[in-house]
Amino acid sequence: MPKRILIFLLLLTACSHNHVPNDAAVVKIGAANPLTGSFAHLGKDNVNGIKLALNEANGKPVFLSGKPVYFKLVNEDDQGNSKTAILVAQKLVEEGVVGVIGDLTSGASISASKIYAKAGVPQISPSATAEGFTHQGYATTFRVIANDRQQGMALGNYAVHVLHAKRIAIIDDRTTYGQGLADQVEKTVMAQGGRIVDREYTTDQSADFMATLSAIQAKAPDLVFFGGMDTQAAPMKRQMDELGIKAQFLCGDGCRTGDFIRLAGSDSDGVIASSPGLPLSRMPGGEKFKKSFEEKYGKIQQYAPYAYDATNVLINAMVRAGSSDPSKYLPMLRTTDWKGVTGRIRFNAEGDVLNGPVTFYKVVHGAWKPENPTGRVR
16 A cells, blocks of 8 residues: 555544544644533533534644644633623634634623633634624624524514514613613514514523513513523523413523423423524424434534534635634635535624524423524514
8 A cells, every 4th residue: 555545544544533643733723611600501502512523623634734633622711791701712723722712602702702702712613693793893793693693683573573572571681682682672573563562681591580570461561572591481480471471582592402491391482582593493403413413412402503604614714724823814714605504604894794683492391392494583
């Protein structure tokens, strides 16, 4: 066997077992997500999506300017906290990562983005939806999922024109994500001639919503929208039922998870939530991704396909640039046209994904079922 072929086969075998080839350059990819705390299930879901993409890339292998590279994940816990996210960002930059997938939450993503921008390190979030994340003027921020303006407009229109709600109450958790989404819903509802009968606030650590819900009950809403995450949405819905509030419960992607159904139990039936993107079954590569992911990591929680796509977009930009140097491959991110698992990914001038669909889901017999499976915003 020719020596060159033998070397290549040895390299391929090494990569397939995630061993670093002797002559490969190590390229560090950072991941920042909550791995502890109430959002850990979503953070770990993101990390597993990243791992799947990196393992596949290392198994090919990937060459930059004719030289083999090995992608090494540098994984950090931001706890879903803005202050911790800054410390994590500083640590990842010091570790020498050339790109970051994260953060999970909008508040953490925005806080960390300043550090990455200063260091010139690209940051692609698979799940941060707050509009402000990509609207700070940084060249390094991107997202592969529809933002809160798009999702909030869809939610407001859906409440008024599809659910025909006449009296709408809104609660948010005062986080960057929850409040931002709720503000856009309120703005859209009012623009469409809908009526907001109450606006209440809580925190992302609360579990007792009885006082807030009692105040809302007195306003007799026919729909309650919650801007927040599944760990608060579930007890909120249970307490609505305890109080006998018959209003439709509507929320965003933060509560469109398997954990919401698990935590809310039978009280989850009938809840409707929006989620950026298409249902997994309608994603171009959804079924193949689902099989590969669940064989290794179990059930998909929410954003894993987007974390997978974000990682591949990063790698593709490096390949097109022939370099893992952020200053060389960052311009290539701007010209991305990637056929991902979640759909076609291209970015506008701010780093937002173009034409991101929003799908609505309803809990039916303990499972989320698409209400508009084509992803068309109604």
